[in-house]
Amino acid sequence: MKKTFLFLLLIFTTVITAQESDLNWxxxxxxxxxxxxxxxxxxxMYFTGSDWCAPCIMLQEDFFSTIKFKKQSQNVVLLKVDxxxxxxVISKxxxxxxxxxxxxxxKEGGFPNIIALNHKGxxxxSQGSYSASLRDPDRYFSFVSKVIDDY
Incomplete structure (x- = not known):
């Protein structure tokens, strides 16, 4: 059972990573x-645990992989902190x-977590805490829109 779960997680992560290639992270x-x-x-700045964080994987599916976010992403610089x-998965x-x-x-180590920054850092x-019970990407779309409008 554990091997099956790990195998499915690996396949799912690979599919998600392939979908991400449309974005310039x-x-x-x-x-x-x-x-x-x-x-x-x-x-x-997107904090993720790409190979272990279930809410991060859900956020990828519900938010980052959408056409709406791909359009929004044209107005921001995307930085992934995995x-x-x-x-x-990544180099040392x-x-x-x-x-x-x-x-x-x-500092709290919350995953997923998105931090909006200016060019000076x-x-x-910020917007965090995505959960299986909520699965509400609309607040993330609103967050990105607000960041873009306010910048």
């Missing part, structure tokens, strides 16, 4: 800040950089 914070400065767009449990260097961002911007707003 950056993983380097300094690069994201520079692009945000040059393009005059806010940064959406804290996976498997060691083969990337994990170290991500944990540094986690310590600075997501100043926090503008």
């Amino acid at each position: 950056l993983t380097d914070f300094e690069e994201a800040k520079q692009i945000a400065k040059d393009s005059k767009k806010p940064i959406l 804290i996976p449990r498997r060691v083969d 260097e990337q994990l170290k950089a991500n944990k540094k961002l986690l310590g600075k911007y997501n 100043k926090v503008l707003d």
Whole structure:
């Protein structure tokens, strides 16, 4: 049973990752800040546990994979901060950089968590706590719209 669950989780994660390829997720914070400065767009920093966080996987399906978000994403700089449990998901260097961002911007360690930042790294707003019982992506769409409008 446990092996079947892990196998299904691996397949699901692979499918989700393939769907994400339509979005331009950056993983380097300094690069994201520079692009945000040059393009005059806010940064959406997304904290995820891509291989273990069930709410993150649901949020991917309900929000990030939608056409509506793909349109919204044209007005922001996307930065993914992944804290996976498997060691083969990201490099050790990337994990170290991500944990540094986690310590600075997501001290409570909530997953998923989206932090809106300006090009200097100043926090503008945040949205977290996605759950199976709520599965309400509308508040995330509203959050991104507000961030874009207020920037």
